[in-house]
Amino acid sequence: MSLPNSIRLILSSALVIACGVVRADEVTFNKQVAPILWKNCASCHRPGQIGPFSLITYKDAAKRAEFIKQITNDRRMPPWKPEAGFGEFRDVRRLSDEDLKTLAHWADAGAPEGNPKDLPQPPKFVDGWQLGEPDLVLKMPKPFAVYASGRDIYRNFVITVPVDRDRTVAAVEFRPGNRRVVHHALLFLDAYGQARKRDGGDGQPGYATFGGIGILPTGGLGGWAPGSTPRRMPEGVGMYLAKGSDLVMQVHYHPDGKPETDLSSVGIYFTAKPATKIVGGIAVRSRSIDIPPGESHHVVHAQSQPLPTDVTTLAVFPHMHNLGREMKMTAVTPDGAELPLIWIRDWDFNWQGSYQYRQPVHLPKGTVLKVDAVYDNTADNPKNPSSPPKRVTWGEQTTDEMCLCGVSVVTETPADMKKIRSMNFAQLGAVLGGGILSLGDSKTDAGDSDKRARDEVLRQLPANGFAIPDAYKDKLARFDTNNDGRLDRAEVEAMPEPSRTRVIDAIRKKLEPEKTDKP
Ligand code: HEC
Known part of the structure; x- marks a missing residue:
């Protein structure tokens, strides 16, 4: 009809x-x-x-x-x-x-x-610094050549930061040099010159890694992805930039079919007055990853210790590699309420980033941050780096996996942030295996002079640390977060007590005889 x-x-x-x-x-x-x-x-x-x-x-x-x-x-x-x-x-x-x-x-x-009369004015895209002229512009020292085709490239560029005193940063703007190939960028700080040691090792600017930046960073300045908008921190809040730090800029390149070059830069905007609240981070992670081949839904859980103080969460940064399928982070407050922090159900290593909350999320003291991650280690996962699938454990390489979700936070007072930092160190230690090292029987309830001596040992320890002696491999290898067979200064610093003190005392003993060997 x-x-x-x-x-x-x-x-x-x-x-x-x-x-x-x-x-x-x-x-x-x-x-x-x-x-x-x-x-x-x-x-x-x-x-x-x-x-x-x-x-x-x-x-x-x-x-x-x-x-x-x-x-x-x-x-x-x-x-x-x-x-x-x-x-x-x-x-x-x-x-x-x-x-x-x-x-x-x-x-x-x-x-x-x-x-044609319906067509609105086409959009105008501004191509200058979005936040105005920066106080400091940090540029890659040399252009980096991106090949025409092949795997995506993850490259870390090490850039000197010319500041004559510790500063606080209100905003950071990343400007891709070549938008045809720059997919995203993550910005880290290294106060110990560890990244610099690896820079240029293969004859090209920077150095290659896959997941992290191959060292334990001492800070971070956020990240960039196409379409993200740089913003200033709220009044009084800043990111800490210690004098003598290097900027480690990890750029993800997506080859576009033609040989390209890139020369990206970062604009730094300092706070007008030194910030009273410093942005810190909490990383919730697990290294207990062991994914059998053929398993399509392998779950890994991780959680933080109860937060030692109230925090305000500004942004969240989930991280897995190519077997990752799903990551969810929730905050469980002391009264049992569950706050949703992020849930990614189709994880894609190529589209990772830091997500900023529209309204900062307040988390009371005692809150536990929980992470659930799911991995697919079957041949049906097109991103599986191994064919046929292999057993996959924790590590920084393409063929390893990670389970990490970080949040950036501010606290009411600097003393509160110190508590967060201690929690991070303790957590990292626990994740790395924890337990008590017995490297001799040095006192752990050290007096002040011992403490100062230990600080001095740590200060004098070369940034790349020392090779782990064979006899201590099974005790110390778990603290070697970048798996280079050495314990560097940051890794020793990150160890939990009393292991940290014991290791420093052992180093001290070792350093002293060495000194007397020399004329
Ligand atoms: C943040 C940057 C970004 C935005 C925004 C974006 N795209 Fe894309 N798009 C890409 C990139 C990069 C690729 C290349 C493949 C990849 O990296 O995933 C792509 C690929 C594609 C493809 C090809 C996919 C394939 O499998 O070959 C289509 C179609 C597409 N985009 C459509 C869109 C449409 C429609 C929108 C808006 C509704 C959009 N894109 C928004 C970055 C973007």
Whole structure:
């Protein structure tokens, strides 16, 4: 049975009004589609950016209408990993259900262009420093060559930070030198010159690692991904930049088919007055990872100690490698409430980042941070680095796994932040195996002069530390977080007590006879 046209029109307009959905035959590029693509896709999909093609013009978009429909419907694009409703973040890249329908209708209708008069002004993209001229610009010392095709590259560049005193930083802006290949960047600090030792080892600027930066960083300055907006810290809050630190800039490059070079830079904005609240971090991690081959849903749990003080959480940074599928972090407060901090259900190593909370999340003293991670070690996981799948344990290499979720926090007072730092050291020690080392029977309840002597030993210890003697391998190897067979200064510092004191005393004994050997 067919209805008269006029009734069909009334019925379908009623439907349009009832559902708030634009009718398929009314969707055009000029009217509805261009604004969606410009707002949500063009930050990466325009000439000179990381997206593999531009989505600015009708011609560019129309030939991919079906692809756009599918990929947005699967929520593979725009890339945004956190689950909606589990933590409220800034700079969310997520299309509304209505936008998805509009894009689908447009593809189904054969991608009509529409009336040129409907086309809004195309977006303007500013390409300068978004926060204005920085106080300090740190640049890669030399351009880095990115090959035309092959695996993605993770490269750490070590950059001297010319400050003559300790400073506090209000904002950091990363500026990719070549947006066609720079996928994202993470910024770390190294106060001990450990990264510098590895710099240029293979004849190219920087050094290669896969997961971390191959050393224990002494601080961090955030990160960057296409479309992220640099922001200033709230009044009075700052990131600590110790004099003599190097910036270690880890850049993830995605080759784009042509040989490219990159010369990225970082703008630093200091706080007007020294910040009274310093941003710190809490890492919740597990090294008890042992994933049998063929297992599709291997769960690893990790949790923090109860927080020794109230904290305010600014951002969260989940981290796994290629077998990772899912990571969820919740905070369980002392009264048993569970606060959602982040949930990523389709982990992708290539799209990792630091997610900033829209409203900082207050966590009371006694809160426990819990992490659940899921790994897929089957051949069905296309990202599995081993074929056939192999047993996978903790480590920094492509073929190893990690389970780490960090949060950046501020506390009310510096004394409270000290408590957080001690908790971190204790946690790291526990994660690394904990337990009591028995390297001789030195007193652990040291007097002040002993304490000063130990601090001095630590200060004098070369940044790259010492090779772990064979006899102590099974006791000390677990503190060797970068697996280089040595315990460096930061690794010794991070050890839990009383192991730390015992090791320092052992070093002290060893250092002294060595000194007398020399004339
Ligand atoms: C933050 C940057 C970014 C944004 C925003 C973004 N894309 Fe992408 N897109 C990429 C990158 C990079 C790739 C290349 C593949 C990859 O790295 O995942 C890509 C790939 C694609 C592909 C090809 C996928 C394939 O399998 O070859 C399509 C289609 C696509 N994007 C559509 C969109 C649409 C539509 C939007 C907006 C709704 C969008 N993208 C938003 C960065 C982005």
